[in-house]
Amino acid sequence: MRTRWFDRPLETIAMLWHVERSDGIALGFAAHDRDLVIDHVRYHAAPGMLPSAIEMDDGLDPLDMDVGGALSHALIRSDDLQAGRWDEAAIRMGLVDWERPHEGIAWFWHGHLGAVSVQGQRFAAELRGLKARLDAPYAPAASPSCRADFCGPGCGLSLARFEHVVPLVSADVHGLVFAAPGPEDADRFDHGLLRWIGGAHAGLESRILGHDGAVLQLDALPDEPPQPGDLALLVEGCDKAFATCSGRFGNAINFRGEPHLPGNDLLTRFATF
Numbered sequence: 189m190r191t192r193w194f195d196r197p198l199e200t201i202a203m204l205w206h207v208e209r210s211d212g213i214a215l216g217f218a219a220h221d222r223d224l225v226i227d228h229v230r231y232h233a234a235p236g237m238l239p240s241a242i243e244m245d246d247g248l249d250p251l252d253m254d255v256g257g258a259l260s261h262a263l264i265r266s267d268d269l270q271a272g273r274w275d276e277a278a279i280r281m282g283l284v285d286w287e288r289p290h291e292g293i294a295w296f297w298h299g300h301l302g303a304v305s306v307q308g309q310r311f312a313a314e315l316r317g318l319k320a321r322l323d324a325p326y327a328p329a330a331s332p333s334c335r336a337d338f339c340g341p342g343c344g345l346s347l348a349r350f351e352h353v354v355p356l357v358s359a360d361v362h363g364l365v366f367a368a369p370g371p372e373d374a375d376r377f378d379h380g381l382l383r384w385i386g387g388a389h390a391g392l393e394s395r396i397l398g399h400d401g402a403v404l405q406l407d408a409l410p411d412e413p414p415q416p417g418d419l420a421l422l423v424e425g426c427d428k429a430f431a432t433c434s435g436r437f438g439n440a441i442n443f444r445g446e447p448h449l450p451g452n453d454l455l456t457r458f459a460t461f
Contacts, residue, residue, distance in 0.1 A: 211391025
């Protein structure tokens with residue numbers, strides 16, 4: 189692999205982007221005038237897709253940058269950007285000698301997409317490096333509610349027990365109705381997750397906020413309404429309360445919270461004798 193760059197009078201270098209979207213689609217782009225095929229991956233020519241100034245150091249402070257380009261490539265569509273298919277996509281950036289692609293790619297940046305915006309026929313996105321994860325709180329804060337993600341690390345429950353593949357019956361501005369659940373057990377899906385696995389919205393996810401009878405209410409409805417018969421994966425939810433963990437799931441031993449911790453109102457109480 190080539191390790192020295194920009195040391196020739198005339199360089200033959202192209203910048204590559206490898207994108208893995210949250211819906212499972214992987215795409216490659218090259219800041220070049222023609223497609224490049226490297227390691228069985230096609231990097232589509234996108235000469236107008238360029239980052240802002242790239243700054244790198246050996247510190248731990250996050251170094252963010254931006255990327256922008258024209259919505260002229262068939263693989264970068266405005267409706268996909270606005271639907272959230274590109275949100276939090278994993279990104280790799282590298283350099284390659286387009287005359288000698290067999291020498292391999294020198295990857296120099298890894299991260300993910302942050303905020304994505306569309307203005308007219310151009311898009312702009314924030315690129316966040318791996319060091320941005322170090323901004324997250326390290327020590328957990330005491331809380332009466334559970335800190336673990338439902339069926340995630342620390343919870344101990346199997347996600348497969350709470351997944352249901354069901355077809356859509358109807359959709360309107362109030363929410364969605366599926367073949368299941370019925371009104372009597374729709375509350376099991378409050379605080380849950382919906383992932384489309386069929387239809388035009390396949391791969392997109394939404395949080396289930398609550399229900400009204402058999403109608404599931406989402407945090408965001410797709411711009412284009414889904415069609416009856418579209419398949420969705422519904423994941424039951426948890427309100428992270430100790431009573432729910434103990435009574436509904438029988439999982440109190442794995443509860444990651446302090447349900448009996450006194451609240452701040454304890455400080456304002458008068459002593460009684």
